[in-house]
Every structure is written in C-alpha cells, then in structure tokens.
Amino acid sequence: MTKKNREKLSIEQQEELISVLKDRFEQNMNRHKGIKWDKVQEKLEGNPEKLWSLHAMEVTGGEPDIVSYDKKKDEYTFYDFAVESPKGRRSVCYDREGLESRKKHKPENNAIDMATAMGIEMLTEDQYRSLQKIEKVDMKTSSWVQTPSDIRNLGGALFCDRRYGYVFVYHNGASSYYGARGFRGLLRV
Known part of the structure; x- marks a missing residue:
C-alpha cells in the first residue's frame, strides 16, 4: 500500500480513534508530562x-501514545506502547530481501514493508531503549529494530526485548521470523 492509495478514515472512525487516543493519553500521563490534549487533538x-497511520498502528495492536513534543518542529511523536510486540505485526521477516531469500515457509510480509505501508518508522535501537525507560515492554516477545546497513549488508538484522530486568539487542538472519517477534513503530504528527 502506498501513500497515494491509502484509504481515508470515515468521520466516525476518526472520532472513535481520537477518543481511544485521548483515553490512553489521560490514563498514562507519565509518558508525556507537560503536553496538553487539546493541542494534540x-x-x-x-x-x-497521520490519523490513518495511527489507526493502522491501533488496529495492528500497537496501542500508540505520545512520548514527546518537539517545539522547533511543532511535532508530537507517538510510539507503540503495547505490552508485547503488536500482535498484528508478528511472524514477519525483517525486510523484502530477507523474505525473498527464504526457500520454504515464507511469511506473508516483512517489517520494513509493513511499516512503510502504515506510514510509520520502525524504532531504532536508541528509541527502543528510550521506550523501555518509560515502560517495560516485550518481556515475552521481541521486536525488530532498524538495522545499520553494515550489519544488513552481511545478511543480519537486529531485534530487542526485555529479560531479567535488562534490555537486550540481538541479531538474526533477516530472513528469520518467529510468532513472538514483530516490530514497534513511531509516528511524528
């Protein structure tokens, strides 16, 4: 799905999504101290x-919420806050090249293409660590993160999780996929 053929949300869908986001915002003020909901809305x-992208984050199980506001850019940043890697984004290879390199048992999609289709960015390792400082996530699952090109060029890809009270970064072949591994994203609005 490209930007040009994305569907627009109906007025009802927009209102419902804004209501869900407002409730989540108000229930988790520790994530975004000093930010006022009326400006966000x-x-x-x-x-x-951007609402369409937030809807895509929501329906795939991401539970997006605001983490910051950049005054210079007049931009809010949303991260996926689901306790475990979003269910609707699991069992995917890292990227198209990894997917196409599989000889057997290919999954339906890959993380990079899914994020692009949703209009979001995958978290970097640093962003993932900053998320973990706000809330503990991925204690049973793991999430692909953006992989530096020197690692990716050698066939690898990075993923993260939280175990034993620590955030770990690991590597796998980009063609690997697991039922408990998905990806987390961010959206700037």
Missing part, C-alpha cells in the same frame, strides 16, 4: 493521513 484533526 487539534494537530490530529488537521492531519487525516
């Missing part, structure tokens, strides 16, 4: 394409 209502 105004920004969301003025960006229907």
Whole structure:
C-alpha cells in the first residue's frame, strides 16, 4: 500500500480513534508530562493521513501514545506502547530481501514493508531503549529494530526485548521470523 492509495478514515472512525487516543493519553500521563490534549487533538484533526497511520498502528495492536513534543518542529511523536510486540505485526521477516531469500515457509510480509505501508518508522535501537525507560515492554516477545546497513549488508538484522530486568539487542538472519517477534513503530504528527 502506498501513500497515494491509502484509504481515508470515515468521520466516525476518526472520532472513535481520537477518543481511544485521548483515553490512553489521560490514563498514562507519565509518558508525556507537560503536553496538553487539546493541542494534540487539534494537530490530529488537521492531519487525516497521520490519523490513518495511527489507526493502522491501533488496529495492528500497537496501542500508540505520545512520548514527546518537539517545539522547533511543532511535532508530537507517538510510539507503540503495547505490552508485547503488536500482535498484528508478528511472524514477519525483517525486510523484502530477507523474505525473498527464504526457500520454504515464507511469511506473508516483512517489517520494513509493513511499516512503510502504515506510514510509520520502525524504532531504532536508541528509541527502543528510550521506550523501555518509560515502560517495560516485550518481556515475552521481541521486536525488530532498524538495522545499520553494515550489519544488513552481511545478511543480519537486529531485534530487542526485555529479560531479567535488562534490555537486550540481538541479531538474526533477516530472513528469520518467529510468532513472538514483530516490530514497534513511531509516528511524528
């Protein structure tokens, strides 16, 4: 799915999503101290394409919420806060090349293409660690993260999780996939 053929949310879908996001925002003020919901809602209502991406994050199980506001760019950043890697984004290879290199048992998709189709970015290792400082996630699952090109060029890809009270970064072949591994994303609005 490209940006050009993304569907627009109906008014009802927009209102329902904004209500869900507002409830999550109000129930988790520790994630975004000092940010006022009315400004966020105004920004969301003025960006229907971003609302569509937030909807995609929500329906795939990401539970997006705000982590920061950049005054210079006038931009809010949303991360996936689901306790475990989003269910609707699991069992995927890292990227298209990894997917196409599989001889047998190919999954339906890959993390990079899914993130692109949703209009979001995959978290980097640093962003993943900053998420973990806000809340403990991926204690039973793991999440692909953006992989540096020197690692990817050698066939590898990185993923992270939290075990034993620590955040770990691991590597796998980019063609691997597991039922408990998905990816987390971010969206700037």
